[in-house]
Amino acid sequence: MKRMTRKIFQNLSSLLLGLYGSLSLLMAQSSTGIDQATTEISSYVDPVSNLIIAIGAVVGLIGGVRVYIKWQSGDQDTQKAIMGWFGACLFLILVGVVIKAFFS
Template identity: 75%
Template sequence: MKTKVQRFFSKAAAIAALIFLWVSRALAQSSAGIDQATAEVSSYVDPVSNLIIAIGAVVGLIGGVRVYIKWQSGDQDTQKAIMGWFGACLFLILVGVVIKAFFA
């Protein structure tokens, strides 16, 4: 006959084993969800990055035209306009490249 202490420890071991299996199963499911989310986010990185680079190119073209118009009209602050438009264009292109590098 088993004593009360032996029965208690056998029940405790069975409960601990069930809890361990339940927790490992829950962690496996959350890991699958994280993997799925990572794959989904990675599928959006290239199109978004290319879109940002294209917007940077359009901003650069618009900026070039506006600076040319200012230069032709004889404005004194063309250098400030050049730096502003060039900075915006450079920022957008670098953001697109950094996003690709960060998620690659």
């Protein structure tokens, strides 16, 4: 029984030492990788946020035309359409601004 306990203890200690060695190696590599990923993500932030803001502007123009057509035809639900399109445009524009603020 003592031999089995000693063998388990030796195996467990060598496993822990191996994990510690590989973990310290991973930590040294991960800081370089994190710095590189941060630089790369920062280079994509401005174009992506500008694209989202541009999509919001296009959605706003299309929504404005659709609401105008509904209003001219005398539909009763123009206020609901205005709120829906306005909410969509506001959401897209705010997402673009928040992305810039969060990653810059």
